[in-house]
Amino acid sequence: MAGVSPDGGAVAAGAIELLEWDATGVTDGLDGYAGGLNRHALAHAAERGLALDESVPPFVALSFEDRTALVRWLTAPGHPEKALWVSLALFCNMAYDSAAHTHTAEALAAGHPGLTAMGIAMPDADGLWRFPAYSYGRPLADLHPDTTPTGSPA
Amino acid sequence: MNSVESTDVLVVGSGFGGAIVAYHLAAGGARVVMLERGPWLETGEFEHDFKLGSSYTRIFDFVVGDGMSVLGGNCVGGGSVVYFAAMPRAPRFVFERRGSIARRMWPAAISRDTLDPWYDRVAESIPITQQGWQDVSYSGGLWAAACKHAGRTANPVPAAVDTAKCVNCNWMMAGCRFEAKQSLLFNYLPAALAHGAEIRPLHEVQNIERTGDGGYRVHYQLVDGEDYRVTTGSGTIDAKIVVLAAGAAATPVILQRSEATLGPMPYAVGRYFSGNGERLNTAVLNEDRVREVLGLDRGDGLAYAANQIGKGPTVANWDRLDGSLPEYSRYSLEQLYFPPGLGTILAMTAGSDPMWFGLDKKEMLRRWRSWLIIFQMIEDDNEGVFGPPPARGNADRLSQQMLGIGRLSYKPTANTQAAWAMADAEVKDILERDGLATVTPWTNDLVGAYTVHPLASCRIGDDPHTSALDDRHELRGHPGIFVTDGSAVPGALTVNPAMTISALAERAVPGIVRAARERGVEVVYGAPAPDGSTGGRRGAARLAEALLSR
Numbered sequence: 001m002a003g004v005s006p007d008g009g010a011v012a013a014g015a016i017e018l019l020e021w022d023a024t025g026v027t028d029g030l031d032g033y034a035g036g037l038n039r040h041a042l043a044h045a046a047e048r049g050l051a052l053d054e055s056v057p058p059f060v061a062l063s064f065e066d067r068t069a070l071v072r073w074l075t076a077p078g079h080p081e082k083a084l085w086v087s088l089a090l091f092c093n094m095a096y097d098s099a100a101h102t103h104t105a106e107a108l109a110a111g112h113p114g115l116t117a118m119g120i121a122m123p124d125a126d127g128l129w130r131f132p133a134y135s136y137g138r139p140l141a142d143l144h145p146d147t148t149p150t151g152s153p154a
Numbered sequence: 155m156n157s158v159e160s161t162d163v164l165v166v167g168s169g170f171g172g173a174i175v176a177y178h179l180a181a182g183g184a185r186v187v188m189l190e191r192g193p194w195l196e197t198g199e200f201e202h203d204f205k206l207g208s209s210y211t212r213i214f215d216f217v218v219g220d221g222m223s224v225l226g227g228n229c230v231g232g233g234s235v236v237y238f239a240a241m242p243r244a245p246r247f248v249f250e251r252r253g254s255i256a257r258r259m260w261p262a263a264i265s266r267d268t269l270d271p272w273y274d275r276v277a278e279s280i281p282i283t284q285q286g287w288q289d290v291s292y293s294g295g296l297w298a299a300a301c302k303h304a305g306r307t308a309n310p311v312p313a314a315v316d317t318a319k320c321v322n323c324n325w326m327m328a329g330c331r332f333e334a335k336q337s338l339l340f341n342y343l344p345a346a347l348a349h350g351a352e353i354r355p356l357h358e359v360q361n362i363e364r365t366g367d368g369g370y371r372v373h374y375q376l377v378d379g380e381d382y383r384v385t386t387g388s389g390t391i392d393a394k395i396v397v398l399a400a401g402a403a404a405t406p407v408i409l410q411r412s413e414a415t416l417g418p419m420p421y422a423v424g425r426y427f428s429g430n431g432e433r434l435n436t437a438v439l440n441e442d443r444v445r446e447v448l449g450l451d452r453g454d455g456l457a458y459a460a461n462q463i464g465k466g467p468t469v470a471n472w473d474r475l476d477g478s479l480p481e482y483s484r485y486s487l488e489q490l491y492f493p494p495g496l497g498t499i500l501a502m503t504a505g506s507d508p509m510w511f512g513l514d515k516k517e518m519l520r521r522w523r524s525w526l527i528i529f530q531m532i533e534d535d536n537e538g539v540f541g542p543p544p545a546r547g548n549a550d551r552l553s554q555q556m557l558g559i560g561r562l563s564y565k566p567t568a569n570t571q572a573a574w575a576m577a578d579a580e581v582k583d584i585l586e587r588d589g590l591a592t593v594t595p596w597t598n599d600l601v602g603a604y605t606v607h608p609l610a611s612c613r614i615g616d617d618p619h620t621s622a623l624d625d626r627h628e629l630r631g632h633p634g635i636f637v638t639d640g641s642a643v644p645g646a647l648t649v650n651p652a653m654t655i656s657a658l659a660e661r662a663v664p665g666i667v668r669a670a671r672e673r674g675v676e677v678v679y680g681a682p683a684p685d686g687s688t689g690g691r692r693g694a695a696r697l698a699e700a701l702l703s704r
């Protein structure tokens with residue numbers, strides 16, 4: 001499906017791979033999800049009198065704005081199918097923000113679109129992160145006057 | 155073979171509440187078995203990896219409810235393995251709180267003064283560092299500087315972190331690879347093992363029944379080591395004393411499921427749940443303003459851009475922890491880190507709808523390095539209630555690991571909502587001053603509110619109608635069953651809870667020893683700290699004696 005952003009989004013980030021991995025628990029329902037999404041897209045288009053390109057699935061045929069509006073509606077509080085669509089959306093988000101279908105260090109090395117756009121630092125050669133510089137190293141505020149000797153609030 | 159396995163004390167869960175009690179009972183001479191639903195990982199197995207199936211998802215648990223999702227540990231060591239290790243004591247006024255019941259909700263026997271000796275015992279057992287400004291991460295320093303700029307104070311937070319070993323990788327939630335975090339795997343648990351306690355991982359307790367001799371039979375299922383949706387067997391263990399410490403999102407569910415065999419539960423089992431008033435805000439910093447307004451510079455050309463660097467929370471603002479202020483207007487504001495995934499999905503843009511996904515969100519993610527997360531802990535109204543239990547455990551597991559659907563329902567009252575709004579406004583006031591940042595709260599629309607601090611779902615108190623446990627943590631109407639985890643804490647604490655949960659567990663031990671002795675177990679009270687130190691024991695001796703003889 002075509003996104004609107006010049007650089008890769010959730011699909012390029014691996015959302016389909018993640019969803020097709022049965023560890024997520026949503027894999028079995030994917031065909032049902034796709035069918036449901038297309039039915040909702042058709043209804044959405046019909047309500048608004050939109051003509052859809054019939055050579056592609058209805059959801060894909062919607063404009064970006066209409067797709068966004070539809071996803072917003074399906075995931076909003078009160079929608080009877082909210083829980084289903086939220087869990088699908090969460091895994092798509094995870095593909096982009098955390099590349100949960102692949103080893104993080106490998107994803108970064110391969111230029112994963114989400115992790116790269118976020119500016120996540122590369123790990124050390126052993127695959128572990130360490131940040132030797134981490135602190136401004138000086139007092140930056142006054143302590144609360146009632147702090148006890150153990151460093152806790154009074 | 156039809157011989158029934160038996161022990162003196164059976165402990166359910168190996169987090170703070172379970173480990174502390176198990177250690178003292180084992181050291182005192184009792185036979186102790188701990189059942190833990192999660193796996194047992196060693197230091198070398200803690201990975202820096204977001205891939206499903208890595209240590210991060212093996213040891214972490216995320217239960218979605220109706221209006222409240224709960225995050226917690228799922229491994230030997232419980233929350234102590236995944237937590238951020240901030241260990242402050244609760245402020246004095248917390249113990250005087252009235253909450254939703256219009257009278258003091260803590261037992262009369264407990265105040266900050268009477269809990270301090272027990273806090274001291276914990277501090278002697280779990281090494282807690284009073285962090286200095288040299289230890290504070292860039293994000294903590296930024297929060298401190300912004301607080302100062304806005305006329306507030308800010309404190310480095312005491313933490314169970316060995317700062318000499320810490321590499322500031324911010325992978326605390328996947329378990330600490332560098333043995334810097336002083337989890338229970340380094341103190342109470344090895345000491346319990348040394349005294350003969352047994353820990354059985356991947357054993358999920360389902361329910362409890364009574365045996366003919368006044369003891370209890372605990373039923374468990376064996377959980378597959380990789381796919382937690384799958385069970386591979388089941389069994390029972392008989393015990394004279396049962397200590398429930400499965401965490402505030404799981405303990406009441408075990409008791410609800412046991413009602414069929416144990417008889418009616420106190421009204422407060424599975425009610426009065428508190429999320430410790432948690433709520434998160436994300437600030438996206440303007441790097442130029444950080445330099446110009448706050449004068450901050452990392453020395454490498456960057457002013458901040460350090461969201462990824464650090465060790466969880468290092469600095470908190472405690473100005474609102476003032477007992478003279480009205481209830482529901484006192485809270486702390488703590489700098490925090492949440493990794494991508496859990497820490498990004500619920501963040502909202504400051505633009506127009508949709509605010510949690512879409513183009514603006516993608517732009518916001520592009521500035522992820524300049525994010526600063528602020529964690530509010532307000533006083534909520536104990537409004538969480540558990541529905542009828544699921545088939546097993548405390549959730550219908552959706553994913554192989556981590557994600558499940560539970561039965562907790564939480565509809566924030568006007569008090570809770572007003573407190574969140576007040577704290578939101580204050581964070582905005584501090585961080586949007588002089589164009590420093592744009593601040594938005596996390597959305598509650600997707601998975602409800604969320605908490606890493608579940609509390610109070612089976613609480614102590616003096617009033618049998620609003621507390622499930624007496625002040626010795628014994629379950630009302632079911633002698634010999636004790637609850638020592640976060641569910642026993644009466645309500646929101648306005649600070650991180652592990653220190654208070656632990657102090658209460660330490661305080662509960664003499665009463666449990668007494669009950670065990672009454673049931674013929676040869677056990678004594680009085681073990682030193684796990685490393686042999688005895689100062690804490692001396693400090694609490696008088697209080698312990700009173701609890702032993704009651």
Ligand SMILES: Cc1cc2nc3c(=O)[nH]c(=O)nc-3n(C[C@H](O)[C@H](O)[C@H](O)COP(=O)(O)OP(=O)(O)OC[C@H]3O[C@@H](n4cnc5c(N)ncnc54)[C@H](O)[C@@H]3O)c2cc1C
Pocket residue numbers: 166167168169170171172189190191192225226227228229230231232233234236237238239240241327357358359360399400401402404405408466467547548606607608638639640641650651652653655
């Ligand atoms: C990401 C994160 C960060 C945190 N940071 C901090 C912090 O900085 N400071 C702080 O004070 N607190 C923090 N907390 C909270 C803290 O970890 C908890 O308050 C604390 O661990 C609760 O202790 P507990 O004894 O109630 O239960 P837990 O530590 O949660 O232990 C319960 C154990 O019981 C097991 N269990 C559950 N059900 C069953 C069953 N049916 N059978 C057998 N075993 C079962 C669980 O797997 C778990 O190991 C954090 C929590 C999280 C998730």
